[in-house]
Amino acid sequence: MQSLMLLADIGSGLADTGSRVATEFGWNWQNFIAQCLSFSIVAFCLHRFAYHPIQRVLEGRQRRIAESIANGEKIKAELARTETEREEVMTQANAQAAKFIEEAHAAAARVLAQETQRAIAAAEQIVAKAREASAQDHARMLAELKSEVGRLVLLTTAEVTGKVLTPDDQRRLSEETSKLMAA
Numbered sequence: 538m539q540s541l542m543l544l545a546d547i548g549s550g551l552a553d554t555g556s557r558v559a560t561e562f563g564w565n566w567q568n569f570i571a572q573c574l575s576f577s578i579v580a581f582c583l584h585r586f587a588y589h590p591i592q593r594v595l596e597g598r599q600r601r602i603a604e605s606i607a608n609g610e611k612i613k614a615e616l617a618r619t620e621t622e623r624e625e626v627m628t629q630a631n632a633q634a635a636k637f638i639e640e641a642h643a644a645a646a647r648v649l650a651q652e653t654q655r656a657i658a659a660a661e662q663i664v665a666k667a668r669e670a671s672a673q674d675h676a677r678m679l680a681e682l683k684s685e686v687g688r689l690v691l692l693t694t695a696e697v698t699g700k701v702l703t704p705d706d707q708r709r710l711s712e713e714t715s716k717l718m719a720a
Contacts, residue, residue: 687711
């Protein structure tokens with residue numbers, strides 16, 4: 538019960554304090570109601586004409602931000618896919634390039650082998666022609682040598698014997714000299 542009394546005393550003390558503050562600061566309940574009514578009208582107008590449009594703009598911005606984020610994710614996925622495709626294309630291009638290089642090396646080796654064979658064949662032909670020409674020159678020189686030696690033998694024999702050789706003597710001496718030269 539004492540607590541009730543204490544509360545009643547506190548309640549009456551608060552009321553007295555409230556009325557005393559109101560009179561000291563010039564509180565007027567009509568002005569208070571008018572200010573509450575003015576505040577309510579201003580709050581309603583702000584809510585109606587400012588808060589809702591701002592709220593719609595913010596929602597639109599949030600929507601655009603969400604779309605931008607979604608588009609960013611799509612772009613990242615597309616970029617990753619494109620990068621993968623690019624790597625695949627580069628891998629294929631490198632493989633084809635390696636294949637082309639191998640084929641070029643093989644073709645170059647074949648051409649080198651063919652040209653080497655042609656060069657060897659040409660060299661062999663040149664050597665064969667040179668040998669043939671050498672053999673012909675050798676044979677011609679031997680023939681010239683034989684005829685010259687034969688002529689010299691005839692002249693020497695004619696000088697040594699002091700007689701004129703008949704055509705039969707000349708033929709016989711030429712044959713003997715040729716036999717000696719061949720041996």
